[in-house]
Amino acid sequence: MTLQLRVYVPPHPLIKHWLAVARDAATPSVLFRSAMTELGRWLTYEAAREWLPTQDTTVQSPLGICPATYIDPEVPMAVVPILRAGLGLLEGAQTLLPLASIYHLGLVRDETTLQPSCYLNKLPEKFHPQTRVLITDPMLATGGSIIKAMEELTQRGVDPALTRIISVVAAPPALQKLGAAYPGLIIYTATIDEQVNDRGFIVPGLGDAGDRTFGT
Numbered sequence: 001m002t003l004q005l006r007v008y009v010p011p012h013p014l015i016k017h018w019l020a021v022a023r024d025a026a027t028p029s030v031l032f033r034s035a036m037t038e039l040g041r042w043l044t045y046e047a048a049r050e051w052l053p054t055q056d057t058t059v060q061s062p063l064g065i066c067p068a069t070y071i072d073p074e075v076p077m078a079v080v081p082i083l084r085a086g087l088g089l090l091e092g093a094q095t096l097l098p099l100a101s102i103y104h105l106g107l108v109r110d111e112t113t114l115q116p117s118c119y120l121n122k123l124p125e126k127f128h129p130q131t132r133v134l135i136t137d138p139m140l141a142t143g144g145s146i147i148k149a150m151e152e153l154t155q156r157g158v159d160p161a162l163t164r165i166i167s168v169v170a171a172p173p174a175l176q177k178l179g180a181a182y183p184g185l186i187i188y189t190a191t192i193d194e195q196v197n198d199r200g201f202i203v204p205g206l207g208d209a210g211d212r213t214f215g216t
């Protein structure tokens, strides 16, 4: 079987609504942050299907014994927000994955070269090979940052087949790089925009997600 990158754009009205709010240049930071939180929540909800490990058992209801399924607490789960902008999606993701460990990764692009550099790395030396990893980064533009994040994770034992990325706006250069390097990876995004301009911004996109989230 040939592995291929899978990119899902869930047709959910709440995802469309909060994307519209986030795209609107007139949206103030306080509301932009809410939009990011909500997008983090609904994209995580979608990404968690067939990804969250479960265990089957039975429970005694007041009226009898019935089959039951719980989330398996033994399988390690991790969320990796790519700072800064990925923090905006984290809060919503965390409400659905309360048992996940959060490992922060701070990456910033050089404004001229667009090359990412790492200024904070709270990843463990080694991940358990069964760890489910959810990466949060709202913007996948040239792809430099997400490729760097994937390199940091895989060299610490993360299995791309157990990894999901949630983003808000994904662009072709990032998707092409991810598909070439990590076929089989699965992405959930609110939209795919067609272009990245010569300053590395996605068009129409939503502007600088980090600045808009933190009012800088």
Ligand SMILES: O=P(O)(O)OC[C@H]1O[C@H](OP(=O)(O)OP(=O)(O)O)[C@H](O)[C@@H]1O
Pocket (backbone or CB within 6 Å): 082, 083, 084, 085, 086, 107, 108, 109, 110, 114, 116, 137, 138, 139, 140, 141, 142, 143, 144, 145, 146, 174, 200, 208, 209, 210, 211
């Ligand atoms: O695909 P790329 O071309 O690498 O661009 C995407 C990255 O750019 C933004 O981060 P930025 O460097 O602006 O940092 P910030 O989140 O702190 O604003 C965004 O949050 C992504 O991490």
Ligand SMILES: O=c1cc[nH]c(=O)[nH]1
Pocket (backbone or CB within 6 Å): 085, 139, 141, 200, 201, 202, 203, 205, 206, 207, 208, 209, 210
């Ligand atoms: O459009 C873009 C591209 C990268 N990072 C952003 O915040 N916005």
Ligand SMILES: [Mg+2]
Pocket (backbone or CB within 6 Å): 085, 208, 209, 210, 211
């Ligand atoms: Mg930024």
